[in-house]
Amino acid sequence: MTDATLPIATGAQVRTVMRALLTQHRGRSAAVAVLFLVASGLGLVTPACLGGIVDAVSSSAGFAIIAGWVAGAGAGAIGAAGVTLWGMRALTALVQDTLASLREDVFASAMRLPVSTIDDGESADLLSRVTGDVDAVAEAGANVAPTLLSAGFAIAVSLAALTAIDPWLALAGVACVPFYVFGTRAFLRRSRVVFREVRMREAVRSQAVIDAVEGRETLTALNEQDHALARVQARAEDSIEMQIEGVRLRNRLFRWINGGEAAGLAALLAAGFVLHANDAISVGMVTTAALVFHRLFGPIGQLIFGLDDIQRAAIGLARLVGIIDLAPAVSLPEPVEGPARPPFPEPVEGQTSRQARRTRVGISLQDVAFHYPTTGRGIDDVTLRVEPGTTAALVGTSGSGKSTVARVIAGHHPPESGTVQLDAAEAPYYISQELHHFRGSIAGNMRLVAPDASDEQIDAALRAVGADWAVERDPAASEALVDEGRIQQLAVARALLADPAVVILDEATADVGLLHRDAVEAAIARLCVGRTAVLIAHRLQQAQAADQVVVFADGRIVQRGTHADLVAADGPYRTFWLAQTSAHRPVATLEETETV
Amino acid sequence: MIGVRHQTARAQQQTTPRRLFALALSAEGRGPRLAAATLLLMLHAVCEAAIPVLIGATIDRAVVPADVTALALWLGLLLGVFVVLTTSYQAASRLMVTIYGYGEQALRRLVLGRMLRPRLSQSTLTPGEALTFVNSDTYRVAGVAWSVAQQCSTIAAIAAAALAMLVISPVAMLVVFASTVAMMLLMRVVSKPLERRGLAEQRAATEAGAVAADFMAGFRVLVGIGARGEAVRRYVAASNTSRVAATTAGRSLADYEAVSATLAAVVTTALAGLSAWFAAEGQISIGELVTVLGLAQFVSGYLAYAGSFPSNWIHKFASARRIAEVVNAPDLLDEPGSGGPVRRASDVVLSFCVGSGTGAGAGSGCDRVDVRAGELLGVRACDSDAARELSRLLGMRTPAGRGAVSVLVEGEHRDQRDLGAVDYRRRVVSMPHRPSIVSGTLRDAVRGIASDEQQRPELVTIAALDDTVGQVGGWDAQVGEAGRRLSGGQRQRIGLARALHARAALDAQVLVLDEPTSAVDAVTEAHIAAALARHEGTTVVITTSPVLLAACDRVVELCASTEGHTHD
Incomplete structure (x- = not known):
């Protein structure tokens, strides 16, 4: 938002701080990873069972077998929901604990900075770091981390499942990757600039609103209400203009994502066609493969759009760690903890023993x-x-x-x-x-x-x-x-x-x-x-x-x-x-x- | 006549949540655009539903019979559907961003306009509350455009899937429809407690941010009083509260999602079992079975989303009701009355009451102060509350009794109650004691955002601002948000310059200043006092400053009942 006047940490410094934070919870981090892995695996049970239904019906298997597959599909979905819930609850606690340690470190560090470091520009920068950047990192941590984790695992597990059915199917599905890579790179190149501008214009518009609300009495006294409203209007229009730019950028990314989906699905069906024609796999397997791939559309989209948030959080994190790294380098003019004076001062009235x-x-x-x-x-x-x-x-x-x-x-x-x-x-x-x-x-x-x-x-x-x-x-x-x-x-x-x-x-x-x-x-x-x-x-x-x-x-x-x-x-x-x-x-x- | 106009004006002002939704959705030509965007999103949803159908058809017609031509045909169709899917979504997003943005701005303008109405509002909101109304509530109500479009497209997706199933089996379609309705009802019941807890916790989760912002804003004060350690201790406590709250909120959300995922799983399983049974009986083909299974999986995501519709609308209605309350709050000042001219001496431009009888019930027992053209009149304030009250009374920012204030209008004296607020304030500019400063350049702060004129050097000099211009860094230097980069004394002098410019721009008859030099040093104050005394124009200064009062042509007492004392 403001020109950075305080230092920004390098990637290596950010990694050091994050590693230190996460190693405090090594056991919990591992547990969360295992739970998400299990949930993703269970997520595949349903499409696998649906494929089983297809094969059982086409081979005219008995009622018991078909019922078994149906029950399996249900159990898989409910089991996945249950384990996901468990994993999400554990992850939420882990993320919130980590975020709390981080923001407390940042705040304590900010408080240790010498006053001479913090003047005008710096104080605005510092304020935006302990509030805006902390929020951006918290939002990314709370919303994007679970999404990315579950999407990442879902994609990995699905690819493994496709490979297990037939490696050629997995290879066909990978046809989507170049689309995603190209589209994402183009998007991330511009997104930082565009979305920063979007946020900046929104901030400018909010400031006009704050000026109007807080300056009500003065505006009234000077008959300037309409001018204040016009100012808000003009800034809102500026902001909308930039949001349109943001939508254009997202739309271009959508084109690539949808293109990747179409290419991957078509390639997969064609591969299934060839493999089935050569009796390498059954119709049920083709069905399972297509359904597994179709299920990935959601997670892949989330992953790609999450990258923008990740990028923003990484910038915020670098700004936060910059404060943590700056603070110990300077000595305090007064001790923050335990001031020289006793914590309990004597009553205001009357003679005091400390007078001497x-x-x-x-x-x-x-x-x-x-x-x-x-x-x-x-x-x-x-x-x-x-x-x-x-x-x-x-x-x-x-x-x-x-x-x-x-x-x-x-x-x-x-x-x-x-x-x-x-x-x-x-x-x-x-x-x-x-x-x-x-x-x-x-x-x-x-x-x-x-x-x-x-x-x-x-x-x-x-x-x-x-x-x-x-x-x-x-x-x-x-x-x-x-x-x-x-x-x-x-x-x-x-x-x-x-x-x-x-x-x-x-x-x-x-x-x-x-x-x-x-x-x-x-x-x-x-x-x-x-x-x-x-x-x-x-x-x-x-x-x-x-x-x-x-x-x-x-x-x-x-x-x-x-x-x-x-x-x-x-x-x-x-x-x-x-x-x-x-x-x-x-x-x-x-x-x-x-x-x- | 006036009464009739009054009635219609009142009737038009009354708004309802419905009208607010209509304003956000359909005013200024947004209606057709929203309809187009909604249709495009529905088309997109139908295309999404078509993908699993096409997967099934491809397997059924091409893979099973190993027909290459059919494969080419169906894959071609699949690609075609993808083109429509992506194009429709992009066009809809492009439309939605302007519908939403301008809809939100229309609401913002309405709420802000009503908060800034010249006749003021009876509802007294703190700036914090007012900002919540202008920002969060308008945001939520304007978001109704997205709700309409997305919910329509969700319904379209479910309906399309159900219709596709109708081709295969009417029972499957009924299962889809029945489960959609059941989802909505069930999720509403299940989600209510989870949601309530989630919302409460979300608010608590922002506590740490508010505490941090507050301590950072007062950083230098904390350093000065040696309280940084205590601030850190309090922040850690707030951060801990936020951590607990955010964890609870996040877990509530996870619970909610688990419930909806489980319900969707039950529906999917029922559909799978049903279609498997039909296929085993030979009623549907393998390809049709694949289609139903694909659709069942596809529909489950939409069903979970449909479950959240009722609560979504409940929040939006609550916001709309809050906005309507602010908009409908009655005016603080009455409509102008139709009283006749008041008799005053010919050289009097403004006349007002001091003492107890200035309020709504002002009677004859007040001490009248006549302000004569061209004089600098000092009003000696006894306490700050009385000074602020007089400044508001003379600025028509508080209801006055008949006879409390009268002003010269085209050769005749009229009672303040018989004049429109804007009209009165054009004649009498009464600057508040602590004027707010517009964020922007020093020039904007001094001449006002309303004007394109340059600042007037003679007025700048009266306000003793010449030094400040250099110190701040010139006329184009930014003064920071609401002038926060300036010292108290600088802000006060800018306010004085602003008042002088406003008087000049409006060609007002009287300028009223309330304690305009309380934050400047003695030498600067003496300069301002002398300059005001030399300056032409009628000015009333409410002050306790002996220096300012000494410069006045005449001084009256605000609180004592004796009429003032004349110097010179």
Whole structure:
């Protein structure tokens, strides 16, 4: 779907991983193969018995013999159904177990990737791999594997049966093979391109639908409903056009498959004619051979059309194994399992026993430089010391580099030069501008950082940020209420629950509604107490209380000091401050008039 | 007059599952094409049925008497049937793809059109639910075209086989027909519990994918809060749930297939026994016996498929009923009324109520705010819910009481309730607080997909977007799905630029902005405030921002009952 920006595994790497997965279940794999083999063999009992009926009737054998063949035909078909069921049940479990191990490996590997690896294009690629490619492989595994296995065995066993009747019959039946080979090769050459384009245009059309559905309010406000509908229409037509191309391609393959069937059947009947004329085989044998061959039409078609799915699954598999192979090559900025902090944080309220340890962690940046590879923008010569237990506020316009500094401290980007050091091996807790409310309940979102937290601890953290609405445990109601402001509220509550030693906050109150803003700002203030904190200040009121204020412009530090120092000095901070206070003055008077 | 038109419009809007099926199958000239495709598929099925008959005939007329001429004749016929078989199928597939594709699009357009109706719908769907309706349900209902064609061809195949048997024995034909009906009934009974379990499990099986997508979307948040280990643990749990569910679903399917294969085996055996008996009695020839045996084997596959027809239709009807519900949901806003002009001062372009009395029962006890031509009016929001509500009220996106809002229309003031929604929104553009951004280029996002015009530099500057253009990579850079590649501040400024362009394009009288600078920094906010103050046109800003309010010509309180305070 997207241009692959992450590596794709080679065939050899894919085989290694798949072999490792299957050898875990060697016994079961063998059992499944045996069951399918037996089922295919039983599948031949019916046509063989039908041939027997023909021979018994034409030789005027007794009623008992004919009845025996009839019973044999029935028993064969029912037996085949029974063994197939057994084999399918075993295969389903095997396939699903293997798929689960695979996708879990992929997900765990994806989670181990460093953040700097995953930016824009990469994140779309990664998302499509852990969802789209996992689905494609699962679909192929669940649907195509049984089909191919049973079709493959049916074809092999049938060929063996034809050979057993007379090798010439098998040879005649093979007349179909060149048709299949030629048609399939032509099909597979084009199918990858065509069906990828089909899926891409469908995705583009779906996106137009999603835009229309999710943008309902905006479209309504701007009277643009018809344009959104027209966009969906145009993209749907594009998509249909490509599907027609796909049908044309399939039709060409059908021509070859049907041609192969006709050629094989005619050759087989002609061979049967000659062999029968020379008394080499009976009429019943010719009948059996023709019926056995006719029965193969279905499985052969499935096998050939399954190849397209197999090809797609193989591409998906290569993309998945690419992630697995990439992950161990990089070291983690923080351990995924068993974080340094205890799994059970103490209650939010009250004095904490860890306070002494917490306040020991300071942050040092020495001549740090970092630039984004895509835009070349970034930070230079940043030297900064945040003493243990103090708060540093970073200030500047958007694009001045303050958020980049936060990401570098958080370990998301390794510095190009210079050093970033924390006094203890403690992963900083970083609340970024990026907001995400994870699926599921609010408590589930909170427990991401403290899996064993009690309901009381969660409620206390939620109340501390004024998120009383989230405390009422009505999942349906609170789910609907989660807008971006509230996600920010929850993010701060979650930080309180996590109780980290070092916290980095980037514009954490930008979208909190006025009703809750005071509560959230108070909670942030509380979060900073007794911790080492880096605050990307959006509103200067936040910077006022900080132990030091660092002003950024064009990726460099241009000013530092306390709020009082900086307001007194001539410089960018003073300009900022005036921009806000000049606006403040009339509102202050407004507030005064209200209280009068 | 209006009442009568209203009635007919209502009557036309009511749809039923039947009408939806008709739309998918026969509207826009699809009917004859579907008929042709169905006939071709039936022809294909009959040819398929002819193959075993021809095998029997070849053995009977050519192999047994060792007649070379007959062999050539019958093999020639066999090849001829193959030509018809493959040609008819290809032509049918070619027809079906457009019938299905356009049928699905017609349904999609209907559902989406009703979801986006100007007068809004009373049914409130979450985006997720709405997408299910637009995608899965239309897909299923449109699939009815395939059902009709394939089921007709299956019936044709069974009927052809039965007729071929009639030539040999009427009893054999009766056995085929009776067993077809029995299969359908029996499979319905047998399959019901299996199917129910299968469907439930299938849904559960997609859980892992949803969890993965969610965690990947929040990847950077997970890294920041150090919760990747917990995410992996939760994913493994979800994956395990999916594994169990998918295994159960797969096994249910295997059970179902085993049952249908067994039933088909019983029918085949009965036919084989019957024909063997006839042949032993000398009633039919060896060749005829071969034919019946071949047909019996051939028909069993079709019988198994015929067993699935009833449940197939039950699912399709359920989807059609869901679609009909969305389409038939009543409008949120009433038909325009026919009240007379309202008296307002001559320089007032928009007048609205603040305080408690804005809803459907708005009475006289409201605080009236008059918006004068050309002013930048600040509405000081007390809380975000009240701000969103006012934005919806002024944008006619929520029902208003009579007297709550009036707007200047051709020299006279009219109540909002007396105007059509589209007409009103052309005069008053009220941009939602969090406007959605169209996937596409930055230019599309700013000027809208409706317009072919270029972006206007002066409006871009007001929205402080000039920097962003460079940062994003130019006007033709992609902004990602719904603008996901942009920061919150960038998205907000694009929304502001979009609102300004919409006002210009529609030549609207008033632009209403709801908290337009909540995600931008102080300096940028000051720039936007000053630029808005200089900009010509009537603008209402609902905000808590002191910087924006300071730039306004006049400020009114949204919640306090006192009329506002004037600066300058």
